[in-house]
Amino acid sequence: MVYSHTKKAGRCGRFGARIGKRTKEDVNAIEDASKQMHECPKCGKKKVVRLEAGIWKCGGCKVKFAGGAYTSQVIKKI
Numbered sequence: 001m002v003y004s005h006t007k008k009a010g011r012c013g014r015f016g017a018r019i020g021k022r023t024k025e026d027v028n029a030i031e032d033a034s035k036q037m038h039e040c041p042k043c044g045k046k047k048v049v050r051l052e053a054g055i056w057k058c059g060g061c062k063v064k065f066a067g068g069a070y071t072s073q074v075i076k077k078i
Helices: 011-018 021-035
Strands: 048-052 055-058 064-066
Antiparallel strands (some): 055 064
C-alpha cells in the first residue's frame, strides 16, 4: 500500500526518493501556505480558501476573486 506522507517528509513523502530534501521543504512550505485560511479583502474574515490555482472564495461573504497562485492577493473580482 502506498502512503501519502511520512513523519519526516510530511506531505512530500508521496515523492519518495525522487527529489531532494531542500525541494521537499520548499514544496511543504508552499502547500502549507496555500491550504491555510486567508483573510478576505471584502469582509475581513479569515475564511478565504483556494479553489484552484489563482481562484479564491470567501466562506463568509461568498465573494470569488482571482489572486496569487499559492497565497491570496487580490487581482480582480470574478
